[in-house]
Amino acid sequence: MSKIRIAIVAALMGSAISLTSMAQGIEKTAKKVGEKIDTTAKKVGNKTASTAVKGVSAIKDKIYKDKQAPGGEVVYIDSKDRKYYVDKKGKKVYLKPSQIKDKE
Template sequence: MHTPKHLPLFLIAAAVGLVTSLSGQRAFGQGIEKAAKKVGNATASVAVKGTSAITDKVYKGKEGPNGEVVYIDKKDRKFIVDDKGKKVYLKPNQIHNKPSKKDK
């Protein structure tokens, strides 16, 4: 029996295609994982901010280091909510006055 001349070339092409396909699926899966994590973090952040606005007090006239809303809990601790939905407690020197509308 005689083997076709193109068989080794076909096998190499099939192997390259299989490797490319598997690595592409892995990258696609990682992309979905990153997007899901981003959506989950945003959802957690919104939930914690909403809960804090109801159960805690908003520190009026003040803002966090990057212009975030500052909340005060029952123990009189000041905090902000980060992008991942975690409370970050602040030191007094991290809280500053909001700029007035005249300054803008």
């Protein structure tokens, strides 16, 4: 009888170790998926904000024809005659005259 008990205890311990390592693997996978979702959500949010601000700027402000901002971005002129472009996060970046270039 003692050999059967030893075998059962060994099987139970092996199962417990296996379940523990499997749970750790699931936690790691869940963490990776959560990080991926967080990164993607930030990218989508930034793109949405950028598109919204560019849309409002195109309607409300003037577009500076034949000029571009660093990186080839569209240059807008607001009501106070300030020049700016909209970055990837949807923020208005005001430009110095030296930063405005002719379109290529």
